[in-house]
Amino acid sequence: MKPAPFAYHRPATLEEAFELLERYGSDARILAGGQSLVPALNLRLATPAALIDINRLPGLDRIHLASDGLVMGALARQHAVEHSPLVAQHAPLIAHAMPHIGHLAIRTRGTVGGSLALADPAAELPACAVALGATLRAARRAGVREIPAARFFRGIYTTALEPGEILTEVVVPAIQPGWRSAFDELARRHGDYALVGLAAHCRVSNGAVAEARLVLTGVGLTPVRAARAEAALAGRRPEAGVLAEAARAFDTDLDPPSDVHASAALRRHLARVLLGRVLTRLLGSPLTSSPLPTGES
Numbered sequence: 001m002k003p004a005p006f007a008y009h010r011p012a013t014l015e016e017a018f019e020l021l022e023r024y025g026s027d028a029r030i031l032a033g034g035q036s037l038v039p040a041l042n043l044r045l046a047t048p049a050a051l052i053d054i055n056r057l058p059g060l061d062r063i064h065l066a067s068d069g070l071v072m073g074a075l076a077r078q079h080a081v082e083h084s085p086l087v088a089q090h091a092p093l094i095a096h097a098m099p100h101i102g103h104l105a106i107r108t109r110g111t112v113g114g115s116l117a118l119a120d121p122a123a124e125l126p127a128c129a130v131a132l133g134a135t136l137r138a139a140r141r142a143g144v145r146e147i148p149a150a151r152f153f154r155g156i157y158t159t160a161l162e163p164g165e166i167l168t169e170v171v172v173p174a175i176q177p178g179w180r181s182a183f184d185e186l187a188r189r190h191g192d193y194a195l196v197g198l199a200a201h202c203r204v205s206n207g208a209v210a211e212a213r214l215v216l217t218g219v220g221l222t223p224v225r226a227a228r229a230e231a232a233l234a235g236r237r238p239e240a241g242v243l244a245e246a247a248r249a250f251d252t253d254l255d256p257p258s259d260v261h262a263s264a265a266l267r268r269h270l271a272r273v274l275l276g277r278v279l280t281r282l283l284g285s286p287l288t289s290s291p292l293p294t295g296e297s
């Protein structure tokens with residue numbers, strides 16, 4: 001397939017990019033790594049009048065530490081994030097999640113901003129951003145707006161970005177003492193989007209989960225925070241009864257879709273399997289029992 005004809009612009013500054021966005025309005029699409037947009041163009045699922053290629057905008061690929069946390073520029077490649085010592089030290093959840101994104105070739109071009117702006121509910125990075133309480137920075141001519149990750153993802157492929165805005169940075173609070181992170185997912189084949197993924201960021205104290213932040217992929221229209229399961233774990237040693245209670249809480253927390261890839265029941269089951277795996281990793285020892293409630297498959 002070939003894309004429909006489009007005009008191509010490669011602005012050298014953010015100002016130029018804003019002008020182009022104003023000129024074309026909703027007929028323009030921003031091009032970052034192109035790993036999702038180019039297939040959509042080729043399949044004619046997207047037929048914009050113009051592409052605004054932001055790859056030459058200076059400074060947007062930086063990963064650095066600032067007073068408010070770890071800052072990842074929107075144009076930071078997923079592969080650079082995966083191998084960044086700063087990310088490993090200050091946002092280990094993201095370092096754990098990155099290798100699960102597609103394949104090396106995709107991560108080499110795919111960007112942080114592209115993954116967040118695309119808002120695929122099965123994607124790893126949006127779930128990590130929500131679990132870590134990240135803030136997204138959206139720039140437009142009038143200035144920069146900060147949007148908490150928890151309010152950024154509005155629906156499938158839908159975000160809080162407004163016309164004329166470019167996602168420029170994501171700020172992740174640096175991990176604090178006592179907090180641990182784990183990410184895992186289940187996919188049919190390595191490199192596929194996962195059927196279900198789980199980003200866990202927890203404060204662990206004396207072998208118990210003192211506070212938990214659990215965010216799942218693939219079980220709804222956005223990354224889904226499992227608030228009831230978090231509450232079931234908080235402040236308790238993860239013994240068999242507690243784990244079963246947390247796993248059962250997924251039944252209320254999650255409303256997964258049934259589709260050609262998996263039924264809702266299978267997705268719930270996979271979520272419970274992942275809960276057991278990530279807690280084992282977080283607590284550093286095998287759990288006393290599986291978190292699957294008895295009688296469920």
Ligand SMILES: Cc1cc2nc3c(=O)[nH]c(=O)nc-3n(C[C@H](O)[C@H](O)[C@H](O)COP(=O)(O)OP(=O)(O)OC[C@H]3O[C@@H](n4cnc5c(N)ncnc54)[C@H](O)[C@@H]3O)c2cc1C
Binds near residue numbers: 102113118161
């Ligand atoms: C075979 C395959 C497997 C994949 N598997 C996974 C996977 O397992 N997990 C996963 O998370 N992803 C996966 N992806 C997607 C990949 O991670 C993409 O890189 C990512 O979704 C989009 O990033 P990009 O930089 O390529 O963005 P692009 O494709 O360039 O853009 C994607 C969308 O975001 C918009 N956009 C991009 N940057 C900005 C910005 N700074 N501000 C505002 N809007 C912006 C674009 O206009 C477009 O609508 C896969 C892709 C392929 C082809």
